Amino acid sequence: MTVLTPERAGVSLDALLASKEARAARQADWLTHYQHPVISLTLVTPGAHKDSIRYRNTMGVALQACDQLLWQNHWPVLDRQVLWLPTGPEALWCIDHTAVEIKAQCVEMEQSHPLGRLWDFDVLCPKNGQIGRQSLDLTTRRCLVCDEPGHGCARSRRHPLDEVVGRVEKMIDVWFARD
Numbered sequence: 001m002t003v004l005t006p007e008r009a010g011v012s013l014d015a016l017l018a019s020k021e022a023r024a025a026r027q028a029d030w031l032t033h034y035q036h037p038v039i040s041l042t043l044v045t046p047g048a049h050k051d052s053i054r055y056r057n058t059m060g061v062a063l064q065a066c067d068q069l070l071w072q073n074h075w076p077v078l079d080r081q082v083l084w085l086p087t088g089p090e091a092l093w094c095i096d097h098t099a100v101e102i103k104a105q106c107v108e109m110e111q112s113h114p115l116g117r118l119w120d121f122d123v124l125c126p127k128n129g130q131i132g133r134q135s136l137d138l139t140t141r142r143c144l145v146c147d148e149p150g151h152g153c154a155r156s157r158r159h160p161l162d163e164v165v166g167r168v169e170k171m172i173d174v175w176f177a178r179d
Contacts, residue, residue, distance in 0.1 A: 010048020
């Protein structure tokens with residue numbers, strides 16, 4: 001017997017903006033409450049579909065990698081939260097350690113792990129705000145399709161959405177097919 005799954009509607013721009021505002025409010029609450037750096041993790045998920053089994057599995061790998069990083073460095077975790085939302089999975093950690101070093105290690109994960117290009121680790125400091133790659137003298141992230149700066153390609157919509165989504169799905173499929 002064949003069971004057809006109905007095509008899910010994509011997430012609206014209003015829903016994405018509301019989700020971004022809610023995430024910023026959670027981050028601000030954590031920074032105020034704990035007075036320590038916060039790691040905020042989301043995924044790079046081009047297109048309107050933000051919640052799928054592929055993305056949930058990719059987030060699971062990212063959660064495990066970040067938890068392992070924190071454990072290996074003996075950095076105290078004051079709080080941790082994971083949200084599985086229609087607008088995509090999100091996670092927060094509050095860490096008792098310096099924000100710049102946390103950011104450097106998160107960037108290293110993004111650059112070295114086969115799925116790392118799909119992870120977006122933001123590190124926020126209660127005193128200095130968001131710690132960007134520029135503060136570490138690092139270049140911006142590259143495009144998923146070509147080697148140009150990613151923001152430029154995304155803003156100009158240089159590549160067809162199907163091509164970008166296909167590249168993301170291939171990265172995920174290759175990772176999970178490795179065994």
